[in-house]
């Protein structure tokens with residue numbers, strides 16, 4: 154069988170007519186940056202997330218970083234040790250001092266208690282991540298006190314217990330990297346908020362501190378979501394609920410087929426997850442990945458090295474052994490195939506191969 158860990162082609166093919174029409178309209182307008190396509194997408198995206206405002210930017214890293222700049226955060230900022238390196242890069246590039254908290258070993262989401270315990274008088278902001286499409290305990294984190302910037306880069310459409318993520322803080326950052334559960338066909342990012350003042354400030358900062366003219370009022374950056382990416386995003390957005398539902402179905406099939414499998418520990422999810430990634434913990438992880446690869450099954454690791462052990466974040470001063478749950482998880486986790494239009498039979502097939510690897514038969 155051939156089952157890659159992610160396959161964008163079916164979604165691109167299924168929406169060809171829609172994005173082609175958007176591209177035709179864009180060429181007719183002849184504006185490629187900060188045009189009508191972006192304005193329309195921002196409205197449509199905000200509405201889809203039950204938020205008042207959305208601001209399109211160049212990528213998810215900038216989305217987080219611009220939130221920190223908009224909130225004027227330069228002090229200690231705590232995030233999870235288990236995330237994409239870009240979560241950390243966003244924090245350091247905004248000029249803030251980075252520190253990491255450990256994860257809950259059951260869910261792999263940032264541990265709200267550990268986050269609270271690591272806070273000091275100097276803590277200026279928290280950057281919780283909704284990892285793998287599953288909201289973390291944002292209800293508890295929002296009550297800890299400091300400014301909260303949510304990294305929802307992997308969680309388009311996710312809500313926490315029926316409430317939109319904007320109910321918990323004024324800054325929610327997303328990535329439209331192509332493989333995300335809502336992806337462009339290039340880089341892209343966005344921020345949603347319910348506060349008009351926040352959206353205005355973000356619009357200023359993403360466009361060099363300008364207010365539409367050629368005067369910079371402060372040192373913003375150049376980080377705009379271009380019109381061409383908006384064509385794809387506007388075509389894909391109406392399909393997000395159906396694509397998330399398919400991801401959830403695949404995840405449920407994996408849960409069922411892998412439950413009780415020797416060598417496998419399932420990662421706990423709750424009903425709010427949009428299952429951007431399906432991650433398990435596996436004994437002899439690297440051998441399992443090689444076994445699956447030989448049989449045409451792609452896998453990934455999100456992520457192999459906890460952030461406090463990246464040389465780029467040595468300034469946090471958190472050595473090996475300081476965040477044991479994240480460190481152990483990074484040695485065991487493996488992401489299995491999940492994407493819109495993935496055949497449902499694929500989940501049973503992958504699970505069967507995993508059972509075969511561990512000697513339990515298919």
Ligand SMILES: Cc1ncc(COP(=O)(O)O)c(C=O)c1O
Nearest residue numbers: 212213214237239240306328330
């Ligand atoms: C959790 C998380 N945060 C931040 C980012 C950064 O997003 P981007 O690649 O669009 O800059 C990503 C994606 O790479 C991510 O998965």
